[in-house]
Amino acid sequence: MPDLKIITTTIRRGRGNMPQMPLVNMFSEAAITEPRQFALQSFPGLTVTTTLGTGPVAAMLQGGGILDGALAALSGGTLYTGGVARGAVSGAGAASIAGNEMGAVAAAGMIASFYDGAVFSAIDFPDGQPVIKVFEQGGRFLFIPADGQDWYWTAPYADMLDGSGEIIVDGLDFASAESEPDQLVDGLVIGDSPILGGRNTIEFWTKTGDLDLPYVPVEGRTFQKGVRATGCMALFDNTFGWVSPDNIVYIAGNVPQRISDAGVEELIAASVTCRVDSYFFEGHEFLKIGLDDVTVEFDAQTRQWNERRTGVGNFRGGPVVSGPLFGSTVDGSVYELSGYTDLVGYQERSFCAGFTLPGGAVPIRNVRLRTNPGQTEYLTGDYTNPTVELIQSFDGGQTLEAALPEYLGEQGEYRREVEWRALGIADAPGFFGKFRVTAPVPWRVSGAGFNEAGGGRSR
Numbered sequence: 365m366p367d368l369k370i371i372t373t374t375i376r377r378g379r380g381n382m383p384q385m386p387l388v389n390m391f392s393e394a395a396i397t398e399p400r401q402f403a404l405q406s407f408p409g410l411t412v413t414t415t416l417g418t419g420p421v422a423a424m425l426q427g428g429g430i431l432d433g434a435l436a437a438l439s440g441g442t443l444y445t446g447g448v449a450r451g452a453v454s455g456a457g458a459a460s461i462a463g464n465e466m467g468a469v470a471a472a473g474m475i476a477s478f479y480d481g482a483v484f485s486a487i488d489f490p491d492g493q494p495v496i497k498v499f500e501q502g503g504r505f506l507f508i509p510a511d512g513q514d515w516y517w518t519a520p521y522a523d524m525l526d527g528s529g530e531i532i533v534d535g536l537d538f539a540s541a542e543s544e545p546d547q548l549v550d551g552l553v554i555g556d557s558p559i560l561g562g563r564n565t566i567e568f569w570t571k572t573g574d575l576d577l578p579y580v581p582v583e584g585r586t587f588q589k590g591v592r593a594t595g596c597m598a599l600f601d602n603t604f605g606w607v608s609p610d611n612i613v614y615i616a617g618n619v620p621q622r623i624s625d626a627g628v629e630e631l632i633a634a635s636v637t638c639r640v641d642s643y644f645f646e647g648h649e650f651l652k653i654g655l656d657d658v659t660v661e662f663d664a665q666t667r668q669w670n671e672r673r674t675g676v677g678n679f680r681g682g683p684v685v686s687g688p689l690f691g692s693t694v695d696g697s698v699y700e701l702s703g704y705t706d707l708v709g710y711q712e713r714s715f716c717a718g719f720t721l722p723g724g725a726v727p728i729r730n731v732r733l734r735t736n737p738g739q740t741e742y743l744t745g746d747y748t749n750p751t752v753e754l755i756q757s758f759d760g761g762q763t764l765e766a767a768l769p770e771y772l773g774e775q776g777e778y779r780r781e782v783e784w785r786a787l788g789i790a791d792a793p794g795f796f797g798k799f800r801v802t803a804p805v806p807w808r809v810s811g812a813g814f815n816e817a818g819g820g821r822s823r
Contacts, residue, residue, distance in 0.1 A: 368717040368731065368795070368812040372404065373668035374660065375716075377627035383761030383796065385716035387670045390807075391648060391663055398734070398810035406713040406807040407645075409706040410674055410690065410699040416444045421680070421691025421698060422459035422472060430463035431481055435689070436470070437461075439696045443470045443479060451484035453477045455494065458595030458639065462500040466521060469505050469531070471495040473594075476507065478531045490516065490535035496594045501553040502571060504578065507533065508548050508560075513541045515548060515560060517578060539579060541567045546590070550597045552604055557582070559616075561591035563609060566616075589620045592638055598651065600642040601664040605651045607638055613653065613662065623651075623662055628669055631655060641681035643688035645701065654680045654693070675708035704804040714800035716761070717812045721794035727815075728787040728795060734811030737773035737780040749774045750803035754784050760793040767800070772807075 372392040375385040387404070395403035416439040424437045434446035438459045443450045445468065453459075457473025467480035469487070476487045476495040489495060493509035500506065503520035516538040518524035518531060526532050541548055546562030553559065556571035558579055568585040572578055589608050591597055597606040605615040605623070611632040613624035624632070632638060635655035642651050650661040652672075659672040659679070672679075679690040679699060690699040697707075704711065731754065753767040773780035795814070801807045 366719075366814055367400075368797070368814055369719055370404070370717045370809070370812055371715060372402065372666075374671045375625075375627055376631055376671075377625070378630055379626070381762065382627075383757075385761065386714070387668075387716075388673055388712050388714045389671070390713050390715055390809075391650075391661075391670050392666050392668050393648070394666075395810055400811055403808050403810040404715055406704070406801070407672070408701040408806075409704050409711045409804065410679065411702040411705075412697045412707070413689065413700045413702075414447055414698045415696045416440075416447065416698060417442055417449065417696040419691075419696035420693045421696060423461045423470070424681075424689060424691055424698070425461040425463055425468065426687075426689075427463060429465050431468055431479075435698075436463065436468045436479075437691065437698065438470050438472060439691070441472070443468070443477060443484070445479060445481075450479045451477060457496055458593065460497050460499065460595075462498045462505055464500050464503055464505075464521070466503075466524065469498045469500075471498045471507070473510065480529060483529060485530050487531050487533060489533055490538075496549070497551055499551055499553055499558075501558055502556065502578075505531065506551065506553070506558055508551050511547065513546055513548055513562070514538045515541065515551065515558075519575075539569075541565075542581075549594050550591045550606075552597050552599060554599065554604065559597070559604060561597050561606060564588070564590040566591065566606070587616070587620050589614060595639045598640040598642045600651045601649055605640065605642070605662075607632060607640055607653065613651070615651070623667070625669075628653075628660055631658065631660060637678075639680050643681045643690075645688055652681050654678055673712060675706050675710050704806060706804075710802055711804070712800055712802050713807050714798055715809065716796070716798050718796040719794050721790060721792050723792055725789050725791040726795070727789050729785065729815050731784045731787060731797065731812065731814045732816050733782045733799065733809055734813075735772070735782050736806070736808045737782060738775055738777035739772075739806065747803045747805055750801065750805050752782060752807070753800045753802075755798040755800065756787065757796040757798075758790075761796045764798065772801075772803075772805070 374387040389407045418440045421439045426435045453470045455473030459472040461470045497508040505518045507516045550561035558569045560567045566587040568582040569579045592607045603616045614620040639654040649664040678693045751769040756765045
């Protein structure tokens with residue numbers, strides 16, 4: 365009973381005509397009950413939970429101590445909280461929202477704006493500089509203006525407000541990222557430490573407790589790896605991850621740790637858009653890289669990559685307590701993970717498997733999946749007996765044959781063998797198959813074999 369090698373990560377290296385083997389809308393995890401101690405699990409579909417104007421949804425934030433826990437979102441250039449439009453936020457750059465008990469600040473490359481739960485107002489920034497990023501630490505809002513190496517902060521909490529309740533940003537409350545002369549493009553906070561991302565370097569600063577000079581750089585703590593653009597850094601796995609100008613994905617340790625491979629980097633390099641977020645789902649934390657036409661995700665638990673695809677364009681995430689929630693890149697929809705129908709009633713879940721064959725030939729009498737037939741979720745409309753498709757390739761994945769469907773079984777058929785028979789003869793370069801489910805049902809795969817013997821009791 366030889367095993368087919370299941371590819372548990374997405375492989376997308378195109379250079380040299382390498383085979384494309386994406387893992388789509390599935391993720392791997394350990395499974396002690398399975399013979400190979402692993403399983404591929406399917407993601408639920410995306411369901412619209414609310415709609416905020418015409419969109420796209422550029423940023424989201426939600427926290428228990430921010431605006432009484434209401435969802436804050438920047439959609440179509442308008443800040444929404446609790447589903448209500450509060451005011452326009454100018455700019456067409458990568459958007460960010462930060463908050464604390466005073467309210468929320470949003471920025472998108474021009475004038476930053478503040479909403480305190482009652483009043484929406486533009487922030488009078490020193491010298492009228494456009495703001496490309498806002499984040500928060502210890503009750504202070506931190507700002508990165510465009511095209512420079514300076515960054516600014518407010519006084520903490522209520523001390524940041526004037527008599528009219530508007531935020532004051534003092535022109536003297538700034539510092540320069542001067543370890544290396546570098547243009548700042550992004551930033552975030554871990555604990556007491558602001559992390560400042562430049563085009564060529566990343567600098568680490570720390571809180572001092574001094575009201576006049578609240579932050580100082582950490583000596584000797586600079587990464588010689590920069591950030592591709594605003595929106596390309598995110599908190600992840602108790603540290604942070606980012607995309608560099610050369611399209612490599614790193615996470616921070618004592619030194620930058622490269623987590624992308626050449627195929628993922630090839631996808632990033634080919635995309636004009638690049639937006640980095642992170643989110644949790646069922647104990648997995650994913651670093652999410654949103655590109656023009658696809659999203660690739662890195663799983664902190666398994667250190668593997670997957671691809672996310674929908675029927676209506678891409679989607680972005682955000683630090684949302686009640687989530688994960690995602691924002692549409694094409695309209696004002698906010699999505700949640702729920703059910704197994706995608707936004708257009710179709711969601712592909714697929715993986716690839718096979719074996720290499722340097723010479724000779726092997727007859728493929730059958731291929732079987734270890735999967736989950738006969739589930740109760742199959743009692744849905746036309747999908748009482750859903751299908752899984754095998755799509756073969758006889759040239760190493762360069763071209764694909766017509767899909768061969770096989771039933772997953774009706775409710776209660778838990779012992780059904782999901783099997784394809786008489787698949788011909790495999791020769792060099794080997795056997796390659798893509799397995800795909802598009803029915804709105806949950807799908808788990810934990811093994812695949814070929815030329816297995818039949819029989820057994822109760823069949």
